[in-house]
Amino acid sequence: MSETIFGKIIAGEIPAELLYEDDHCIAINDIAPQAPVHVLVIPKQCIPRLVDAQADDQQLLGHLLLAAGKVAEQLGVGDAFRLIINNGAGAGQTVFHLHLHIIAGREFAEGHMAG
Ligand code: AMP
Numbered sequence: 318m319s320e321t322i323f324g325k326i327i328a329g330e331i332p333a334e335l336l337y338e339d340d341h342c343i344a345i346n347d348i349a350p351q352a353p354v355h356v357l358v359i360p361k362q363c364i365p366r367l368v369d370a371q372a373d374d375q376q377l378l379g380h381l382l383l384a385a386g387k388v389a390e391q392l393g394v395g396d397a398f399r400l401i402i403n404n405g406a407g408a409g410q411t412v413f414h415l416h417l418h419i420i421a422g423r424e425f426a427e428g429h430m431a432g
Contacts, residue, residue: 321414324363342358355419358381358388360414364377367404394419
């Protein structure tokens with residue numbers, strides 16, 4: 318298991334409220350939310366960055382997208398949410414265990430890629 322904070326949460330070494338869990342991933346509230354809904358979908362398997370994913374991880378990557386959709390629906394924001402993956406420190410990644418940010422509950426500027 319990885320040594321990141323997310324690895325410790327998945328290992329049960331650090332308590333966290335799980336909003337969702339299945340065999341392959343968990344979802345938790347972000348500790349420093351950037352929007353009214355800010356949830357992290359985290360695979361149980363540690364892939365440090367998206368670019369570290371291999372062909373073998375294809376099924377898991379698809380699973381994470383499906384899980385993110387389910388979690389968004391479960392939270393009542395299935396009609397309007399944004400998914401973000403920060404890849405690398407230069408893009409703002411701070412925890413090197415792949416995760417998807419589900420951001421919702423605030424206005425999104427039309428046509429913007431992010432923010
Ligand atoms: P990133 O910058 O994409 O690596 O995202 C890491 C995210 O993890 C940040 O939004 C942090 O606020 C969040 N975070 C860090 N530690 C915890 C924690 N213990 N529980 C929940 N979220 C956390």
